[in-house]
Structures are given as structure tokens and as C-alpha cells.
Amino acid sequence: MENLTPATRQLLTLVAVSCAxxxxxxQASSHPHAGTVTHLAYWLTVATAxxxxxxxxxxVARDLRQ
Known part of the structure; x- marks a missing residue:
């Protein structure tokens, strides 16, 4: 972790927060009464993550090469 730049550390934190x-x-999107908006929100979150x-x-690969 010492080789990573602060920007990369912040990005890794952002990945963890977006995956949470x-x-x-x-679970909400697999509910039988889930609507289209729920499915769209779920897949948008998956794509963003x-x-x-x-x-x-x-x-990380770039930082470790340097």
C-alpha cells in the first residue's frame, strides 16, 4: 500500500463505497413486486461499480510499476 498514490487510495475507497x-x-431487485426503476437502479449501480x-x-497496476 505504500506504493499507491493518494488518488489511487481514494479511488479504491470509492470502489468500496459504491459496491456496498x-x-x-x-435483494430489492429480486423481489417479486420490484419495478422497472428498481431494476434500472440496480444495474446502474452494478455498471458504476x-x-x-x-x-x-x-x-494500482500503474502505481506498482513505478
Whole structure:
């Protein structure tokens, strides 16, 4: 962790925070009475978390090479 820049550490924290609601949102979207908005919110959260995870992985790889 010493090799990571402060921006990368902050990005990793952001990834963790964006992944936190996925469990509850997954349960809500699988409910029989869940509507379209619930499903859209869940998949938007999944997509955001995945994009942030890819960016964070690239930043970590870059920081470890330096």
C-alpha cells in the first residue's frame, strides 16, 4: 500500500463505497413486486461499480510499476 498514490487510495475507497449497496439492491431487485426503476437502479449501480473497479485496477497496476 505504500506504493499507491493518494488518488489511487481514494479511488479504491470509492470502489468500496459504491459496491456496498449492491447486496441490498440485489435483494430489492429480486423481489417479486420490484419495478422497472428498481431494476434500472440496480444495474446502474452494478455498471458504476464495475467501471470504477476497472479504473482502480489500472491505477494500482500503474502505481506498482513505478
Amino acid at each position: 449497496p449492491l447486496f441490498l439492491m440485489g 464495475a467501471i470504477l473497479l476497472v479504473i482502480a485496477a489500472r491505477n
